[in-house]
Amino acid sequence: xxxxxxxxxxxxxxxxxxxxxxxxxxSNQRExxxxxxxxxKIKYPIVQGGMIWCSGxxxxxxxxxxxxxxxxxxxxxxxxxxxxxxxxxxQATDKPFAVNLPMLYPSIExxxxxxxxxxVPIVFTSAGNPKTYTARLKEHGITVVHVIASSKFAKxxxxxxxxxxxxxxxxxxGHNGREETTTLCLIPKIAQEVQIPIIAAGGIGTGKAxxxxxxxxxxxxxxxxxxxxxxxxxxxxxxxxxxxxxVEGDTKLTLKDLTPVRLMKNEFYNKIEQxxxxxxxxxxxxxxxxxxxxxxxxxxxxxxxxxxxxxQVASLFDTILxxxxxxxxxxxxxxxxxxxxxxxxxxx
Amino acid sequence: xxxxxxxxxxxxxxxxxxxxxxxxxxSNQRExxxxxxxxxKIKYPIVQGGMIWCSGxxxxxxxxxxxxxxxxxxxxxxxxxxxxxxxxxxQATDKPFAVNLPMLYPSIExxxxxxxxxxVPIVFTSAGNPKTYTARLKEHGITVVHVIASSKFAKxxxxxxxxxxxxxxxxxxGHNGREETTTLCLIPKIAQEVQIPIIAAGGIGTGKAxxxxxxxxxxxxxxxxxxxxxxxxxxxxxxxxxxxxxVEGDTKLTLKDLTPVRLMKNEFYNKIEQxxxxxxxxxxxxxxxxxxxxxxxxxxxxxxxxxxxxxQVASLFDTILxxxxxxxxxxxxxxxxxxxxxxxxxxx
Numbered sequence: 001x002x003x004x005x006x007x008x009x010x011x012x013x014x015x016x017x018x019x020x021x022x023x024x025x026x027s028n029q030r031e032x033x034x035x036x037x038x039x040x041k042i043k044y045p046i047v048q049g050g051m052i053w054c055s056g057x058x059x060x061x062x063x064x065x066x067x068x069x070x071x072x073x074x075x076x077x078x079x080x081x082x083x084x085x086x087x088x089x090x091q092a093t094d095k096p097f098a099v100n101l102p103m104l105y106p107s108i109e110x111x112x113x114x115x116x117x118x119x120v121p122i123v124f125t126s127a128g129n130p131k132t133y134t135a136r137l138k139e140h141g142i143t144v145v146h147v148i149a150s151s152k153f154a155k156x157x158x159x160x161x162x163x164x165x166x167x168x169x170x171x172x173x174g175h176n177g178r179e180e181t182t183t184l185c186l187i188p189k190i191a192q193e194v195q196i197p198i199i200a201a202g203g204i205g206t207g208k209a210x211x212x213x214x215x216x217x218x219x220x221x222x223x224x225x226x227x228x229x230x231x232x233x234x235x236x237x238x239x240x241x242x243x244x245x246x247v248e249g250d251t252k253l254t255l256k257d258l259t260p261v262r263l264m265k266n267e268f269y270n271k272i273e274q275x276x277x278x279x280x281x282x283x284x285x286x287x288x289x290x291x292x293x294x295x296x297x298x299x300x301x302x303x304x305x306x307x308x309x310x311x312q313v314a315s316l317f318d319t320i321l322x323x324x325x326x327x328x329x330x331x332x333x334x335x336x337x338x339x340x341x342x343x344x345x346x347x348x
Numbered sequence: 349x350x351x352x353x354x355x356x357x358x359x360x361x362x363x364x365x366x367x368x369x370x371x372x373x374x375s376n377q378r379e380x381x382x383x384x385x386x387x388x389k390i391k392y393p394i395v396q397g398g399m400i401w402c403s404g405x406x407x408x409x410x411x412x413x414x415x416x417x418x419x420x421x422x423x424x425x426x427x428x429x430x431x432x433x434x435x436x437x438x439q440a441t442d443k444p445f446a447v448n449l450p451m452l453y454p455s456i457e458x459x460x461x462x463x464x465x466x467x468v469p470i471v472f473t474s475a476g477n478p479k480t481y482t483a484r485l486k487e488h489g490i491t492v493v494h495v496i497a498s499s500k501f502a503k504x505x506x507x508x509x510x511x512x513x514x515x516x517x518x519x520x521x522g523h524n525g526r527e528e529t530t531t532l533c534l535i536p537k538i539a540q541e542v543q544i545p546i547i548a549a550g551g552i553g554t555g556k557a558x559x560x561x562x563x564x565x566x567x568x569x570x571x572x573x574x575x576x577x578x579x580x581x582x583x584x585x586x587x588x589x590x591x592x593x594x595v596e597g598d599t600k601l602t603l604k605d606l607t608p609v610r611l612m613k614n615e616f617y618n619k620i621e622q623x624x625x626x627x628x629x630x631x632x633x634x635x636x637x638x639x640x641x642x643x644x645x646x647x648x649x650x651x652x653x654x655x656x657x658x659x660q661v662a663s664l665f666d667t668i669l670x671x672x673x674x675x676x677x678x679x680x681x682x683x684x685x686x687x688x689x690x691x692x693x694x695x696x
Contacts, residue, residue: 033692150596151596182519182532185661189664204532216557312533341689344381348391348392
């Protein structure tokens with residue numbers, strides 16, 4: 001229930017007694033519910049990251065059906081493909097889901113039209129100025145969340161009127177901030193700076209990490225890597241297998257002179273690194289990256305020459321599971337980690 | 349109480365009934381106590397990082413007197429200076445304290461002699477092979493802890509027989525690992541791999557982060573940056589002030605072709621970065637670094653040309669406090685964060 005905007009209305013027009021009681025009752029209800037589950041009308045404050053080539057309608061609907069928030073990653077979709085995915089997602093779930101909208105996307109206007117046409121309830125914007133589309137989306141009753149990697153941009157997003165932010169640390173897969181602030185340092189800082197709900201991302205794939213992030217001040221979490229290697233993910237099976245076999249140190253933040261991105265190390269990554277050793281300039285790397293590298297790696301399964309975006313946390317899990325099982329395990333582990341706080345480890 | 353070694357003795361020589369009861373009682377006591385407070389015989393599982401130029405006897409004794417574990421950072425001390433600091437620390441506290449021993453230190457044999465002579469109860473080794481000195485130190489009844497930044501080295505340390513490890517994430521100040529694994533990803537992985545107690549380090553300066561790290565599987569925490577800007581720290585007041593004024597993004601991991609180190613950005617840091625832009629080789633940077641840069645910055649207060657080692661977490665605090673007050677605040681915040689888990693944020 002989004003009640004905040006109605007407060008003044010109730011105060012103005014209702015008789016005082018009803019007014020107070022109503023407000024208290026609504027207010028208690030609101031206060032006694034997690035801000036993220038309340039904002040998105042979902043069961044668990046777990047958001048599935050909107051990831052190019054991995055998160056189509058199958059993953060998004062599976063996550064939403066399991067009580068989290070599924071996101072269709074529109075950045076790798078032609079407009080008619082996004083239309084199709086939204087249509088199928090609506091058929092596959094009656095729960096809320098979202099679309100992730102990278103603002104660099106060339107046909108963004110068509111994407112926005114499609115989102116509005118389908119009355120998608122929630123949009124996650126990223127890689128751009130939150131002022132550009134927030135008001136327009138909200139005019140259509142859409143809840144808007146913006147992805148940031150620093151408290152400076154968190155404040156900008158809050159000022160632009162977004163309903164929540166995803167705060168993404170250095171350990172996250174894919175594109176990342178220039179400050180290299182880790183989730184452990186980022187979340188408490190952002191909690192100091194903004195009042196809107198915070199979804200922590202980067203390094204989170206387990207219930208323990210979910211509890212840790214929420215203890216730092218997050219209201220919920222976003223998990224990307226864990227859902228890449230998930231049955232309903234549209235990632236190629238080669239990539240899923242590579243992810244669950246990965247070990248510590250297998251990913252690295254690179255291409256910092258273009259847009260910093262965390263990749264799984266492979267032959268393509270080695271070529272990037274070699275280009276730095278050989279002191280090639282940024283243009284050389286932009287050409288090397290070219291077009292379609294991410295599709296080649298993540299969707300077509302070329303583990304040698306493809307771009308494989310994944311987070312550090314990949315080294316922590318070793319099985320491909322259905323999305324519902326992942327969410328079940330995460331919540332169970334979250335509760336177990338809370339209960340462990342009565343153990344000797346926390347006794348001093 | 350270190351009881352493990354005595355178990356077989358009791359089993360052998362005591363009458364069965366007493367034996368069982370005694371063991372159960374000791375065992376319960378041990379099980380119901382945090383492994384780090386039990387191992388070091390301290391009140392809180394908070395270790396002050398052993399930091400060159402910042403952690404002499406004044407800081408170490410203040411932390412130990414406040415219920416944490418104070419560490420004298422011997423890496424910046426001539427042998428006779430370490431002798432003096434240990435002597436003064438023993439005069440200033442009757443609580444356990446430790447000495448940090450970077451194994452790269454040229455006069456390490458003299459340092460070890462001094463440590464043994466003074467019966468220092470605990471030694472933290474770093475920057476070297478844990479096999480080299482662990483057995484020798486333990487022969488003298490010294491508890492040995494080794495600092496690592498990856499689970500590969502955590503296993504090596506456990507195999508070398510150390511009593512605990514400090515697992516230090518990418519966000520930590522000073523020297524750091526090459527894998528760039530953040531604390532959030534490192535601690536759960538290490539908890540999967542080794543059985544010995546884990547002290548989490550990197551990004552921890554508050555009670556919330558302490559709780560988060562312990563949720564991830566750590567038995568205790570080490571805080572460095574927070575104690576740099578502390579009244580009893582021997583850091584220059586200029587450096588302390590710079591630390592508490594720092595903002596997000598003010599630190600960076602650099603000198604990766606020498607030994608990766610996290611520094612506060614300043615003119616010296618800019619020169620390093622410029623050397624990469626100008627494609628100078630590693631020798632140029634080694635010369636640029638030269639000798640005495642860290643002393644110049646952290647001890648003599650030259651904020652322009654000095655090397656200022658500090659962690660990302662520095663941007664989170666803004667006052668110079670006595671060590672005892674820091675520990676009090678951290679424990680209070682830890683308890684508050686635990687209590688917050690009954691709030692609406694955790695209700696779903």
